[in-house]
Amino acid sequence: MKEVWVRLKEWNKEVVTAAVEAGVDVVMAPPGVAQQVRRLGRVVVAAEDGDWIPGRDVHLETLRSPEDEKRISDLLRVGKKVVVENTDWEIIPLENLVAGGGELVVAVEDESRMDLALGVLEKGVHGVLIPGDDPLTVSSWTRKVKSMGPVEPLVEAEIVGLRTVGLGDRVCIDTCSLMTDGQGALVGNSAGFLFLVHAETRRNPYVAPRPFRINAGAVHAYVKVPDGRTRYLCELGAGDPIVIVDAAGKSTEAVVGRIKVEKRPLVVVEARCDAGGGSILLQNAETVCLMTPKGEGVSVTSLEKGMRVLVSPQSRGRHFGMAVDESIVEK
Numbered sequence: 001m002k003e004v005w006v007r008l009k010e011w012n013k014e015v016v017t018a019a020v021e022a023g024v025d026v027v028m029a030p031p032g033v034a035q036q037v038r039r040l041g042r043v044v045v046a047a048e049d050g051d052w053i054p055g056r057d058v059h060l061e062t063l064r065s066p067e068d069e070k071r072i073s074d075l076l077r078v079g080k081k082v083v084v085e086n087t088d089w090e091i092i093p094l095e096n097l098v099a100g101g102g103e104l105v106v107a108v109e110d111e112s113r114m115d116l117a118l119g120v121l122e123k124g125v126h127g128v129l130i131p132g133d134d135p136l137t138v139s140s141w142t143r144k145v146k147s148m149g150p151v152e153p154l155v156e157a158e159i160v161g162l163r164t165v166g167l168g169d170r171v172c173i174d175t176c177s178l179m180t181d182g183q184g185a186l187v188g189n190s191a192g193f194l195f196l197v198h199a200e201t202r203r204n205p206y207v208a209p210r211p212f213r214i215n216a217g218a219v220h221a222y223v224k225v226p227d228g229r230t231r232y233l234c235e236l237g238a239g240d241p242i243v244i245v246d247a248a249g250k251s252t253e254a255v256v257g258r259i260k261v262e263k264r265p266l267v268v269v270e271a272r273c274d275a276g277g278g279s280i281l282l283q284n285a286e287t288v289c290l291m292t293p294k295g296e297g298v299s300v301t302s303l304e305k306g307m308r309v310l311v312s313p314q315s316r317g318r319h320f321g322m323a324v325d326e327s328i329v330e331k
Contacts, residue, residue: 001148001253002148003025003126003127004130005025005046006019006028006129007130008033014135015133016037016132019132024142025043025044026043026045027043027044027045027132028083028129029050052081060085062086063086072084073100077100077102082105084105084106087113089106094125098124104125105126106125107128107129111144130142146252149252152186152249154196154247154249155310155312157271157309157310158308159270159309160272162267162268164267164268166266167265168263168266169234170281171216171219171221171234171260173223173256174257175256179201179212181295182247182295183199184245187216188222189221189278189280190222190279191222193314194311194312195291196311197217197282199214204287212257217283224242224245225242226253237256239255241253242256247291247294248295264283265285267284268281269281269282286299288300290303292310
């Protein structure tokens, strides 16, 4: 998820309150108000008396010349946080910096410039620094940024195998978000082949909808989390982030509220697409659904060979959840 920083020119309780409530990551504050900011919520303060000291923990730079670009690139290359303060930056130097990676935050003065910065090279900057002049603007811009996420590559796959395998420990992910029809998590036995498992938003005769929950699969399975990583379902705990995806591939983040592990009857689902094949073990229950190409949930108990579901083939292997370029085979 992209970061949002707010520049506070002077103490303003309404702006800071709006920033904290909207989920701002960093408040850049003038000297002497860091404690006042902290009293309103847990948020990083960048200030002379704050958590991050300008010039030491975060570097404030301008971007107006090739020399500026090289200086900023050098800082990013060694892992420094850099804020481009001027709002008149040009797109080509910004593209060059984004291509190089790193924690680059750029100042924006209006919503169109914010959208431009977040879309550079289809990757976007690490974060944006927005003006802290108006609480409504701070709130709306921040919520807009926080709702953005990278598009996950989804393709149709054909169900080629179904079989029950007895009892196993399965994981329900209870999030701190209310998901809607067509949303779920990417889960699978192989990190290179993840199924889109639908959240429990559907009504059925057996149980009320639980739109905060994804009955995700067996404890060993991989689940997609932010920053292009995966984790095992059994590793997740309260406060951890996961990636939520809809049928169009649009992603956002949700916070795990709790993990519920119980012994339940399991079924192995196998599927194949042009990119390869994979499998997933899910609870054998009517409420557990995979996502169809139409964005609808199809119950595990209704699945048949030949049906098509959405999957996300990942081209790289994983080592401790991070993508690596090496030969890894998981079945």
